[in-house]
Amino acid sequence: MCGITGYIGPRPAIEIALDTLKRLEYRGYDSAGVAFWSGDHLEVMKRAGKIQHLTELLNGVEAHGLAVSHTRWATHGIPNDPNAHPHTDENGTVAVVHNGIIENYLELRHELGARGHRFSSETDTEVLAHLIEEQLPLCESPEEAVRRALQGVRGSYAIAVMFTEHPDRVVVARHDSPLVIGLGEGENFIASDIPALLPYTRRVILLENGDLGIITRDSVRLMRLDGSPIERPPVEITWSAEAAEKGGHEHFMIKEILEQPEAVRDTLRGRLKPNGGIAFPELKLELEDWQKFRRILIVACGTAYHAGLIGKFVLERWLRRPVEVYYSSEFRYGDPILQPNTLALFISQSGETADTLAALRLCREAGYTTMGIVNVVGSSIARECDHVLYTQAGPEISVASTKAYSTQIAVLSLLGLYLSSVNGTLPMHTYTEGVKSLMQMPSLIARSLETEPQVRQIAEALYQTPLAFYLGRGVDAYVAMEGALKIKEIAYVPTQEPPAGEMKHGPLALIEPGVIAVFVSTQERTREKLLGNLKEVKARQGTVFLVTTEDDDLLPQEADYTVRIPRLPMEELSPLVSIPVLQLFAYHVARLRGCEIDQPRNLAKSVTVE
Numbered sequence: 001m002c003g004i005t006g007y008i009g010p011r012p013a014i015e016i017a018l019d020t021l022k023r024l025e026y027r028g029y030d031s032a033g034v035a036f037w038s039g040d041h042l043e044v045m046k047r048a049g050k051i052q053h054l055t056e057l058l059n060g061v062e063a064h065g066l067a068v069s070h071t072r073w074a075t076h077g078i079p080n081d082p083n084a085h086p087h088t089d090e091n092g093t094v095a096v097v098h099n100g101i102i103e104n105y106l107e108l109r110h111e112l113g114a115r116g117h118r119f120s121s122e123t124d125t126e127v128l129a130h131l132i133e134e135q136l137p138l139c140e141s142p143e144e145a146v147r148r149a150l151q152g153v154r155g156s157y158a159i160a161v162m163f164t165e166h167p168d169r170v171v172v173a174r175h176d177s178p179l180v181i182g183l184g185e186g187e188n189f190i191a192s193d194i195p196a197l198l199p200y201t202r203r204v205i206l207l208e209n210g211d212l213g214i215i216t217r218d219s220v221r222l223m224r225l226d227g228s229p230i231e232r233p234p235v236e237i238t239w240s241a242e243a244a245e246k247g248g249h250e251h252f253m254i255k256e257i258l259e260q261p262e263a264v265r266d267t268l269r270g271r272l273k274p275n276g277g278i279a280f281p282e283l284k285l286e287l288e289d290w291q292k293f294r295r296i297l298i299v300a301c302g303t304a305y306h307a308g309l310i311g312k313f314v315l316e317r318w319l320r321r322p323v324e325v326y327y328s329s330e331f332r333y334g335d336p337i338l339q340p341n342t343l344a345l346f347i348s349q350s351g352e353t354a355d356t357l358a359a360l361r362l363c364r365e366a367g368y369t370t371m372g373i374v375n376v377v378g379s380s381i382a383r384e385c386d387h388v389l390y391t392q393a394g395p396e397i398s399v400a401s402t403k404a405y406s407t408q409i410a411v412l413s414l415l416g417l418y419l420s421s422v423n424g425t426l427p428m429h430t431y432t433e434g435v436k437s438l439m440q441m442p443s444l445i446a447r448s449l450e451t452e453p454q455v456r457q458i459a460e461a462l463y464q465t466p467l468a469f470y471l472g473r474g475v476d477a478y479v480a481m482e483g484a485l486k487i488k489e490i491a492y493v494p495t496q497e498p499p500a501g502e503m504k505h506g507p508l509a510l511i512e513p514g515v516i517a518v519f520v521s522t523q524e525r526t527r528e529k530l531l532g533n534l535k536e537v538k539a540r541q542g543t544v545f546l547v548t549t550e551d552d553d554l555l556p557q558e559a560d561y562t563v564r565i566p567r568l569p570m571e572e573l574s575p576l577v578s579i580p581v582l583q584l585f586a587y588h589v590a591r592l593r594g595c596e597i598d599q600p601r602n603l604a605k606s607v608t609v610e
């Protein structure tokens, strides 16, 4: 996730810029840059790669009282020097750093281009510099120019802006991306996250959506984007630096679990239109290209493979075309049957998984259309695919994947709805239902996450189990597989995860007192069948933990513990609301078992070996 810092005051501004940026390194980044006041003009220096590269570039350079700095986590445009922030207009009148995604940047870029603006990067951010510069001569103050420029902008942003003509101030604004102002004596700071500021100040103002701030050495003035003045009282931060990096949480994993509503919102942003239309502005595929695919292949590993299974479920249901899902390692050596008119999807958080990359190369040789669903911009899989749809989960630091999985499902669901609409395979009302559910998804996921206190209590009762079954039918069976992987990898609990209907064909022999069975039930049509499976477990003195929808009054009667989640009109999308409960359960079990949650034994975040 991008990181912003800034300083205005008497101390060496570049030193502070570099130090505060380093304190945001844990957020992940691929390039870094700084804009500063050189004494008579605004200067920008930036570099792809580590902050160390920027430090070398800045060796001996002095800033006078003012700097804004940035670490970039690429979302639009590969990680290179021109795409690094800060961005300026052609004349270097304003410099902007930005965290977030400008949804309508292509439209804005086009309009600015028609008015004669020339761009030097592929980023969405650069349009902001040009928009502000256009407004400057028309406005009484630079803050007014920022305010007006933002009126035509859709999307999420935290921005900090510097001006050649006004070296006494930094203007900041936020909408859906965090930004804090740190208060000092005769100096002030800005940062996208509190840990950057802790060595300098613990008094901070937390900006809210729609806030704009004008920061000078001695003052902080706030207004709303409509121009009305506002006050936000400062708060005193008492967290340790380590806790602050994790947003006050004990582990990155729980932070990332709780970030899912936002991650899914960012992934849908710009693709799901307010009028219900779906678009992938980043893809260069015509309608006929989409219509020609007769078969879909999904290739991935681990959690990404589990997202692929959900993809198969939704795509087959909505598109009525065969979808095959392969483990990357099996695809390579499995002598796959290669057929024409196949769309091959490669799902990967890191974009560097060796087996998935090798499978991709095989498909390219076979002449397939290849499409990556990838989180890390500019990664190998993203670069080598014909097309790429980025999930916008932000950096995932915990080894166990959580928010990447939800965003992969969000992309697959969008793709499913889109493909079925262009092929006319879904009745209009079903399509509309799907779009409506996706629009509400961030708040529905947030409701699921509210079960945390209850899930923690259940974990306290069950954490010593020697064996956990994870059971469901249909799409719930796939979610159960992901729930099982989570508890296996971070809490080292052995698991069994057959589809529930398979229990009596063998696995049931393992049920005995002490064994737990986690049931996932979100589908009305399999509920009675699942009741039978639940009773099979109970009859052998297993313990049942049920995750079901809020309207279910059948299964809870048989369960030892029940957690209720929202009922979705479109059941195919239910994994997005059921998985948070299983992630939370795995997390709390691991915590109670004293495990190294963010770095489980024997595992690595990016598996670049076969």
Ligand code: F6R
Residues within 6 Å of the ligand: 301, 302, 303, 304, 305, 347, 348, 349, 350, 351, 352, 353, 356, 399, 400, 401, 402, 485, 489, 605, 606, 607
């Ligand atoms: C599990 C987990 C792994 C990854 C797998 C693929 O929590 O993180 O199973 O999902 O190694 O990695 P990517 O998605 O980077 O290709």
